[in-house]
Amino acid sequence: MTAIELRDVSVTYADAVEPVLREVDLSISEGELVLVVGRTGSGKSTLLGLLNGLVPYSTGGTVTGTVTVHGRETSAHRPRDLADLVGVVGQDPLAGFVTDTVEEELAYGMEQLGLPPEVMRKRVEETLDLLGIAELRDAPLADLSGGQQQRVAIGAVLTAHPKVLVLDEPTSALDPTGAEEVLAAITRLVHDLGITVVVAEHRVERVLAYADRVVHVVDGAVESGEPAAVMRTATVAPPVVELGRWADWSPLPLSVRDARRLAGDLQSSVVEVQAPQRLPRNPIVLSARSVSVRHGDLVAVREVDLDLYAGEVVALMGRNGAGKSSLLWALQGSGRRSGGSVTLGGGDDAVDPGDLAPAVRRTRVGLVPQTPTDLLYLSTVGAECAQADTETRSAPGTCRELLDRILPDIDPATHPRDLSEGQRLGLVLAVQLTARPDVLMLDEPTRGLDYQGKAALAEVLRGLADDGHAVLLSTHDVEFTAIVADRVVVMAGGEIVADGPTRDVVTSSPAFAPQISKVLGGGLLAMDDVVRAFGERR
Numbered sequence: 146m147t148a149i150e151l152r153d154v155s156v157t158y159a160d161a162v163e164p165v166l167r168e169v170d171l172s173i174s175e176g177e178l179v180l181v182v183g184r185t186g187s188g189k190s191t192l193l194g195l196l197n198g199l200v201p202y203s204t205g206g207t208v209t210g211t212v213t214v215h216g217r218e219t220s221a222h223r224p225r226d227l228a229d230l231v232g233v234v235g236q237d238p239l240a241g242f243v244t245d246t247v248e249e250e251l252a253y254g255m256e257q258l259g260l261p262p263e264v265m266r267k268r269v270e271e272t273l274d275l276l277g278i279a280e281l282r283d284a285p286l287a288d289l290s291g292g293q294q295q296r297v298a299i300g301a302v303l304t305a306h307p308k309v310l311v312l313d314e315p316t317s318a319l320d321p322t323g324a325e326e327v328l329a330a331i332t333r334l335v336h337d338l339g340i341t342v343v344v345a346e347h348r349v350e351r352v353l354a355y356a357d358r359v360v361h362v363v364d365g366a367v368e369s370g371e372p373a374a375v376m377r378t379a380t381v382a383p384p385v386v387e388l389g390r391w392a393d394w395s396p397l398p399l400s401v402r403d404a405r406r407l408a409g410d411l412q413s414s415v416v417e418v419q420a421p422q423r424l425p426r427n428p429i430v431l432s433a434r435s436v437s438v439r440h441g442d443l444v445a446v447r448e449v450d451l452d453l454y455a456g457e458v459v460a461l462m463g464r465n466g467a468g469k470s471s472l473l474w475a476l477q478g479s480g481r482r483s484g485g486s487v488t489l490g491g492g493d494d495a496v497d498p499g500d501l502a503p504a505v506r507r508t509r510v511g512l513v514p515q516t517p518t519d520l521l522y523l524s525t526v527g528a529e530c531a532q533a534d535t536e537t538r539s540a541p542g543t544c545r546e547l548l549d550r551i552l553p554d555i556d557p558a559t560h561p562r563d564l565s566e567g568q569r570l571g572l573v574l575a576v577q578l579t580a581r582p583d584v585l586m587l588d589e590p591t592r593g594l595d596y597q598g599k600a601a602l603a604e605v606l607r608g609l610a611d612d613g614h615a616v617l618l619s620t621h622d623v624e625f626t627a628i629v630a631d632r633v634v635v636m637a638g639g640e641i642v643a644d645g646p647t648r649d650v651v652t653s654s655p656a657f658a659p660q661i662s663k664v665l666g667g668g669l670l671a672m673d674d675v676v677r678a679f680g681e682r683r
């Protein structure tokens with residue numbers, strides 16, 4: 146049975162010269178799990194938005210052709226009249242919340258459908274367990290960590306048992322183990338209830354092994370087929386696929402398991418290629434002693450000691466709710482701190498960032514928040530960049546140059562609101578990087594970025610570190626950590642439980658080891674290491 150049918154669909158946004166999607170034909174069967182991939186800004190969210198009429202209903206623009214979901218033409222219904230059929234989780238979970246607490250949010254969709262109270266209670270309990278958030282049932286949504294919010298957002302649509310589940314980057318805020326659990330739970334629904342799932346994801350490595358089919362969005366067109374066939378030439382490729390292409394393996398590996406089967410002779414020629422990693426011991430730029438953060442009764446950060454050195458990029462990792470964001474904000478000086486001291490700089494210039502005026506603080510300790518959109522308030526990309534240059538007394542064009550390095554070709558006349566999620570993040574990153582603060586902190590800075598964008602961001606951050614700055618980023622993206630970080634600090638339950646050179650920390654951890662390390666071992670972390678060890682092509 147066909148669940149979703151797109152016939153000759155084109156989408157053109159207002160003021161755009163070219164359609165973002167052009168004459169798309171796509172048919173998805175009931176019970177399929179379809180993974181949508183493509184470069185940042187290629188049109189994945191647009192494709193997803195067509196499935197419940199959000200495009201064009203709330204985005205504007207012109208749609209031609211027909212989109213049918215279980216026989217209902219979406220253009221003839223408002224998105225909320227399709228809610229019983231299509232459940233959608235957007236890229237920003239907080240934006241979609243309508244109630245105040247976890248339990249209310251999980252029940253809301255079912256109330257709208259008028260389900261009996263006993264059914265609602267049962268499904269709420271099942272979903273709390275399924276997503277591992279039972280202890281949060283009474284928690285206010287606004288107080289949850291990013292990953293906790295993402296779980297609730299997924300749960301809120303699951304409880305309504307829609308026939309079609311649409312998820313836009315559902316794992317971007319989830320810790321690696323949590324992402325696996327959530328995807329396994331979703332796959333179970335596909336198998337047991339015959340639900341159709343359409344998921345767009347930049348961390349392709351997390352979802353590829355679960356996908357029945359891959360839809361690749363490129364240059365306004367949509368290419369759809371068997372995962373291995375589409376991934377052979379797709380514009381985005383996770384590390385195992387890149388490894389398979391590099392080694393010319395057939396069939397193309399889609400998972401670590403596939404790759405290990407094919408890697409026999411390569412594995413045996415991997416000698417411990419890398420010398421033990423040593424961290425630079427430059428001057429300390431920021432020093433924290435016994436820092437604690439309480440939110441009411443909850444101790445989110447417990448007596449943490451941490452030194453950041455000039456010249457290093459440090460990745461802060463750990464489960465959802467471990468206390469990473471709380472620590473970043475406390476170190477930066479604008480967040481809550483219930484105990485301990487933070488010192489920025491040394492000697493006579495040493496200062497507690499909490500004592501600095503906000504305008505000065507920003508130039509010394511920058512923080513790119515998890516939902517960075519709040520930082521944009523001008524009406525064009527060009528104006529945001531010009532403002533960043535002026536404020537930081539940088540040469541005109543500095544911000545734009547940074548943006549072009551991370552994501553080229555964004556039209557300066559675009560309103561930031563009309564950018565895709567990744568493009569918006571790219572703009573905020575460029576704005577913050579223009580300030581070149583002594584310490585730059587970033588909270589989960591890769592949402593919406595494709596592999597190329599992440600590689601470019603890594604290069605920019607490395608360059609900043611090489612110029613004597615320190616970078617501290619909180620991330621669940623193990624592949625990004627592998628290419629960017631010198632050092633990894635792991636938090637659990639508000640405390641630091643591991644701290645050391647990236648290779649030492651991640652390769653010994655099943656949750657944090659990147660794909661290349663899992664396949665080849667030998668201290669290799671990313672494709673760059675493979676190429677360095679074995680050459681451009683096998």
Ligand SMILES: Nc1ncnc2c1ncn2[C@@H]1O[C@H](COP(=O)(O)OP(=O)(O)OP(=O)(O)O)[C@@H](O)[C@H]1O
Nearest residue numbers: 158185186187188189190191204563564565566567
């Ligand atoms: N409401 C809108 N008005 C005008 N242009 C838009 C609007 N929404 C998206 N666009 C443009 O359409 C293109 C595709 O955006 P879309 O969000 O579909 O991309 P995406 O592939 O989901 O991106 P990402 O990987 O960053 O999530 C982008 O160039 C974006 O600037």
Ligand SMILES: Nc1ncnc2c1ncn2[C@@H]1O[C@H](COP(=O)(O)OP(=O)(O)OP(=O)(O)O)[C@@H](O)[C@H]1O
Nearest residue numbers: 288289290291292440445465466467468469470471
């Ligand atoms: N404003 C707040 N009020 C009450 N509790 C909060 C608040 N902010 C965070 N918390 C709680 O503090 C704990 C740590 O949250 P924090 O956001 O620091 O974690 P995190 O490691 O950054 O998580 P994630 O990886 O999901 O972003 C969580 O249990 C969270 O629910």
